[in-house]
Amino acid sequence: MPSKLVVIGNGMAGMRCVEEIVKRQPGHFKITVFGAESRPNYNRILLSKVLQGESRFEDIILHSLDWYQEHEVQLHSGEQVVRIDPEQRMIHTASGIQTGYDVLIIATGSVPFIPPIPGSDKKGVISFRSMEDCQIMTEYASQYRRAAVIGGGLLGLEAARGLLHLGMEAHVVHNASYLMNRQLDALSAGMLQQELEQQGMIFHLNRNTLKITGATRAQGLRFDQGDRLAADLIVMAVGIRPHIRLAEQAGIQTGRAILVDDLMQTSELGIYAIGECAEHRGISYGLVAPLYEQAQVLAAHLCEQPTAGYQGSIPYSQLKISGVHVFSIGDIQAPEAEDIVQQYDGVRRTYRRVLATRGSISGAILYGETAEGAALVEAVRRGQSAEEWLAANSTDAHASMNPADAAAIALSPHSVVCACNAVTKCKILDTMTNLQLETADEVREHTRASGSCGGCRPTVEALVRCHAAGITESAPVATEHAPVAEEIPAICSCTSLSHEGLRLQIHQQGWQTPAEVRQQLNWKTADGCLKCLPAIHYYLNTRRLIQSANLEYFPTDIAEMEIDHRLLENRYHVSGNLAQHTWTNTMPDAAVSSFMSNSLSASLLLYADPALLQQLPDSGDLLQQLYSRWQIIVPAVPLQLAAAVHSDGPVGVLLYDLAVCSSPAGWEIYAGGSSIGSFRRAELIAQMDSFHEAIRLLSLCIHYYYEQSDYGEPVWQWLERTSLPNVREQILNRYYEQHSKSGMEGAISHEHDENAVPFLQRTM
Incomplete structure (x- = not known):
C-alpha cells in the first residue's frame, strides 16, 4: 500500500x-x-x-x-x-x-512583513504577495488616482510598475538613498531610477514613514522629516x-x-x-x-534515489519590468570585494561591474544588457578565479557579435541557463535540434527555460539565434582579410529568402498575386505556410500603395488604387470628439482570415490632446485630413500615433510608435516608443518650427517606415535594424527635396535659428 x-x-x-x-x-x-x-x-x-x-x-x-x-x-x-x-x-x-x-x-x-507603522491596519493598506492583492489593486485603480508603495526593492518597483499600468499615479517611498540598495550600487541605481521616472514613477528617497494618515481608511503618509504624501492606496513591499x-x-x-x-x-x-x-x-x-x-x-x-544533498544556492536578482534589464549577484557591498571590471556606456545606457573576493569572482551588476548573467552565476557558483575569468572575457573572438550572443556561446555545454528549472545549455540545444524548434517560446514550452521568473529569456533568445546560425560553441573570428557577414535567417522553411530579400524582390518586380510570387521565387512548398503567406500579402500591398502614393501624404482616393480590398475594409470609429480616432482593418473573407486574421488585422490610432485643438484653431482640419489619408494603411504591426500640445511625460506620447509634441523651441517628432510588451521611450527624429511642418515630416516618416519595415516589425525594432541616424538622414533628405521643390516657408528650425543646426547634427 x-x-x-x-x-x-x-x-x-x-x-x-x-x-x-x-x-x-x-x-x-x-x-x-x-x-x-x-x-x-x-x-x-x-x-x-x-x-x-x-x-x-x-x-x-x-x-x-x-x-x-x-x-x-x-x-x-x-x-x-x-x-x-x-x-x-x-x-x-x-x-x-x-x-x-x-x-x-x-x-x-512566507508572509509579507508589515512594519509596525501606526495606521498600517487601515483599509486601503495592502501587501503584494498573492493574486488577491492584484485584484485589490485593480479595484482601487478603478476608483482612485494615487498610490504609494513603501519599499524601493525588487517587489516594490514591480508593484509600482503594475499600478502605473492600471492608470494610477505611482509614488515609491524608500528609506535608503538609492533604489535596490542591497543589489545595486549608486551608479546603476541612478540609471534605474532615471529609466523608471521616464516610465512615470515618482520617487521619495531617504524617507521613513511615521504614520499612515486617514480617519476611516488610508489617505496618505507622514514622514519623519515632517512632509506628507497624499495617497488613496498604500502597498507594503518591504520584505517577507x-x-x-x-x-x-x-x-x-x-x-x-x-x-x-x-x-x-x-x-x-x-x-x-x-x-x-x-x-x-x-x-x-x-x-x-x-x-x-x-x-x-x-x-x-x-524516492530512495541517490542524492548528494542540498549544498546551498547562489542567489541572484533580476527585475521583472518590461524594457528594464537589471541583474545582480553576490554581495556587491562586501568591503573585501574588489572591482575587476567596471564599464559604463552613457550612450547605450549599459553598465557592467564584476567583483572578486580573495581572487575569485564573487559578485556582479549588469544593467541594460543582462545575457551575461547566466555565465556570471556559473562563475560565482564554482568560484572561478578572477585571472581565469579575465582571460576568458578579454578575448576578441566575439568582438564582432551581439554581446548577448557572445555570452551565450561562451557558456559551457553543461552550464545552467535557467536556474529556476535547472535547464542547461546542452538541454536547450539538443531539444531544439531534436524537435526542430525555432523560437524562444517553443523552447520555453518544451524545456521550461525562461518559464518561471523570465530572467534567462535574453540568454535563451541568444541561443535560439546562434542555433539558427549554426554557431553554438565558438564564434568565428573576424579578420581584416575575411570579414564575417551576419547571417540573416529565412522567413520560413519554404524559402531561403529573409524578410528583407522577399520585400526587395516584390517591390522590384511586377508580380500581382501571392501565387505568382511563390512560383517566380521557386517556393519549396507550393502553397506556402502560415509564416510566409501573410508576409507575401503584406509586401504586395505595400508595393501597390507606395507606387500610388506621393511622398508627402498617402492619397485620399483609394478607389482607383490596385489594392487587395480584403485588407482595406476599414471601419472608421470616432470616440468622443475629434481628439481620438481609431481605424481597424479587418478581412471579411473567411478563406483569407482563416490563416491571416491574427497577422494582417491592424489598428491605427491617432491621439491629439484636446488642448491642441483649442490652441491651434486650424489643427483640427489638418488632423482630419491626415485621418482620411492615413486610414488606408495596413501597417506591419498595429501602429499608434500621437500628437499633443505638451509632452505629458514618457507614459504619454513618448510611449507611442510615432509622436509629435510641442517644446519651448517648436515641435518635436519622435519615433520608436512602445508600451506593449517592451516599454521603450521614443527617440527624437527632428525639430520643426510649426505644427504643420511637424505633421508633414511625420508623414514622411510613416511613408519611409512603410517602405522599409519587415512584416511584423514594430517601429522600435525597425529603428534598431536600420539605425536611427540613417532614418533621420533619409527622412530629412526627403523633406529638403520637397521643400526645395515647393518653396514652402517654415522649414526645419535651423533656417530660423542658427543654434538648431548643431542640435540636429548632434542627434544624427
Whole structure:
C-alpha cells in the first residue's frame, strides 16, 4: 500500500517537489496537498507580469486542476492547516479535516512583513504577495488616482510598475538613498531610477514613514522629516518573513525559519521543510531557484534515489519590468570585494561591474544588457578565479557579435541557463535540434527555460539565434582579410529568402498575386505556410500603395488604387470628439482570415490632446485630413500615433510608435516608443518650427517606415535594424527635396535659428 504523503502548501516549492516525485516514482505515494488559496498552483514570481498587463492569471498557472486529477494528487484548496500533531502523525484544518501522514512536507512559504507603522491596519493598506492583492489593486485603480508603495526593492518597483499600468499615479517611498540598495550600487541605481521616472514613477528617497494618515481608511503618509504624501492606496513591499507558526506550535526546531539538514529533514522524524519557510545552514532563501533545487533533493531522497544533498544556492536578482534589464549577484557591498571590471556606456545606457573576493569572482551588476548573467552565476557558483575569468572575457573572438550572443556561446555545454528549472545549455540545444524548434517560446514550452521568473529569456533568445546560425560553441573570428557577414535567417522553411530579400524582390518586380510570387521565387512548398503567406500579402500591398502614393501624404482616393480590398475594409470609429480616432482593418473573407486574421488585422490610432485643438484653431482640419489619408494603411504591426500640445511625460506620447509634441523651441517628432510588451521611450527624429511642418515630416516618416519595415516589425525594432541616424538622414533628405521643390516657408528650425543646426547634427 502506498505511503501517505501530505504537503502543507500548494505553492511553487511544495508542488515542484510533488511534480518531481510523481515523475521519478509514480504511485509510490498517496499524495494529499493543502493550499490556503482557492486556486491551483501558480507562479507567484510572475504576479508582477499579471499586474503589468503582460500576462493573464491563466498564463502563470503551473499545475492545472486537470494535472492534479491526472496524477492522482488530492488537492484541498482554500483549506488552512491550523495544527500539526507529530505524535499522532496527523494534521488538522480550520474546517475540521483531519488527515494522517507517513511523510509530511511543510512548504508554507512566507508572509509579507508589515512594519509596525501606526495606521498600517487601515483599509486601503495592502501587501503584494498573492493574486488577491492584484485584484485589490485593480479595484482601487478603478476608483482612485494615487498610490504609494513603501519599499524601493525588487517587489516594490514591480508593484509600482503594475499600478502605473492600471492608470494610477505611482509614488515609491524608500528609506535608503538609492533604489535596490542591497543589489545595486549608486551608479546603476541612478540609471534605474532615471529609466523608471521616464516610465512615470515618482520617487521619495531617504524617507521613513511615521504614520499612515486617514480617519476611516488610508489617505496618505507622514514622514519623519515632517512632509506628507497624499495617497488613496498604500502597498507594503518591504520584505517577507518565513511562515513558521505551524512548526513552532508542533515543537519543531526553528531559527529565523524551520531548521533543516542537507536532506531537508526537520528535527522531527518524517517531517521535512522546503522553500521560503526552511532555513539551511543559517540561510533562508526567498528566490525561486534555491526552492527548486531543494525540491529536487527532497524528491530524490523520498524516492530512495541517490542524492548528494542540498549544498546551498547562489542567489541572484533580476527585475521583472518590461524594457528594464537589471541583474545582480553576490554581495556587491562586501568591503573585501574588489572591482575587476567596471564599464559604463552613457550612450547605450549599459553598465557592467564584476567583483572578486580573495581572487575569485564573487559578485556582479549588469544593467541594460543582462545575457551575461547566466555565465556570471556559473562563475560565482564554482568560484572561478578572477585571472581565469579575465582571460576568458578579454578575448576578441566575439568582438564582432551581439554581446548577448557572445555570452551565450561562451557558456559551457553543461552550464545552467535557467536556474529556476535547472535547464542547461546542452538541454536547450539538443531539444531544439531534436524537435526542430525555432523560437524562444517553443523552447520555453518544451524545456521550461525562461518559464518561471523570465530572467534567462535574453540568454535563451541568444541561443535560439546562434542555433539558427549554426554557431553554438565558438564564434568565428573576424579578420581584416575575411570579414564575417551576419547571417540573416529565412522567413520560413519554404524559402531561403529573409524578410528583407522577399520585400526587395516584390517591390522590384511586377508580380500581382501571392501565387505568382511563390512560383517566380521557386517556393519549396507550393502553397506556402502560415509564416510566409501573410508576409507575401503584406509586401504586395505595400508595393501597390507606395507606387500610388506621393511622398508627402498617402492619397485620399483609394478607389482607383490596385489594392487587395480584403485588407482595406476599414471601419472608421470616432470616440468622443475629434481628439481620438481609431481605424481597424479587418478581412471579411473567411478563406483569407482563416490563416491571416491574427497577422494582417491592424489598428491605427491617432491621439491629439484636446488642448491642441483649442490652441491651434486650424489643427483640427489638418488632423482630419491626415485621418482620411492615413486610414488606408495596413501597417506591419498595429501602429499608434500621437500628437499633443505638451509632452505629458514618457507614459504619454513618448510611449507611442510615432509622436509629435510641442517644446519651448517648436515641435518635436519622435519615433520608436512602445508600451506593449517592451516599454521603450521614443527617440527624437527632428525639430520643426510649426505644427504643420511637424505633421508633414511625420508623414514622411510613416511613408519611409512603410517602405522599409519587415512584416511584423514594430517601429522600435525597425529603428534598431536600420539605425536611427540613417532614418533621420533619409527622412530629412526627403523633406529638403520637397521643400526645395515647393518653396514652402517654415522649414526645419535651423533656417530660423542658427543654434538648431548643431542640435540636429548632434542627434544624427
